[in-house]
Amino acid sequence: MTLLAVERIKLFTTRSPWWSMLLALALTIGITAIIAANWGAEAPMxxxxxVFVHNLGLYVIMVMAALAVTTEYRFGTIKATFQAVPDRISPLVxxxxxxxxxxxxxxxxxxxxxWALSWLLVDNTSELAIESANDWRHVAGVGLVYAAGALLALGVGALVRQTAGAVSIILVFALVLESVVGFIPNIGDDIQKWMPFTVAGKFIFGNPDPSVIPAGEGPPAIGELSPWGSFGYFAAIAVAIYxxxxxxxKRRDA
Known part of the structure; x- marks a missing residue:
């Protein structure tokens, strides 16, 4: 419990987590508000x-998670931590x-x-109620994806130790590489289906309730995994990297 308190204090006594949280909320809720405010009354939302733009907040939170590690290496405070807890694993956990x-x-x-702001802004809320298991997964599942993404970013930050390098790897992989890989002839589409952030999208968007999606529309199937299998895949990658x-x-010098 002492280590948890120490890590909580270290995290919240710097400004970057606060700005990151505010930016993540502002991006996701703000852009969703714009979408909802301009949603036509003739079609239910x-x-x-x-939750269509949840990825914007995810990337910000992953940067925050990486900074939680790399900042300690940058200012040398990680050395004091490892001197106080020589096993090194406990403080990182x-x-x-x-x-x-x-x-x-x-x-x-x-x-x-x-979701709440969309309910207030749209004219037709007949399909916006959270009633089915799919509806709950679409909304509550965002928290699980953010949590797994943060663990993945922590692992990257601890491996790279440099803020610029860790942030670059996270953003380039998520925003560029996963999209570009689809252009590889013959095998690009097959590889893209198994990219971690693409699969995480299947957890949030895949297999929607057909009652709220017109026939032939909605997100396509991604890979061969079910929505919950997709989250398991993304979480397994995050745990493995961590x-x-x-x-x-544990093995290298601080």
Missing amino acids: PVLAA AKAVVVVLLAGLVGLASSFGS VISLIVV
Whole structure:
């Protein structure tokens, strides 16, 4: 519990987490508000539309998670931490618990905030009610994706140790590489289906309730996994990268 308190204090006594949380909420809820305000009255707004831009907040939270590690390396405070806790694993696990829980809460705040504001702004809310299991997955599932994404970013930050490098890897991979890989002849589409952030999108958007999506429309099938299988795949990649980072941090000099 002491390590958790220490990591909580270290995280919240810097400005970057606060700005990151505010930016993540502002991007997701703000853009969703614009979408909802301009949604035509003739067509009902589905639950999916309320969380359509959740990825914007996800990338911001992943940058925040990476900074939680790289900032300590930048200013040398990680050395004092490792001197106080020589096993090195315990403080990193405590940091992961704090950052992952915070990321999950921000994800829930962004998704339910976007949904609630959409309910207030759209004229036709007949399909915006959260009634089915799919509806709950679309909205509440954002918190799980944020949490897993934060764990992945923590692992990248611990491996790279440089803020610019870690942030570049996260954003370039998510925003550029996963899209560009689809242009590779013959095999691009097959590879893209298994890219982690693409698969995470299947968890949020895949297999929507057909009652709120017109025939032939809606998100396409992604890969061969079910929505929950897709989250398991994304979470497994995040855990694997984080575990590798723990092994590397344990073996190399601080």
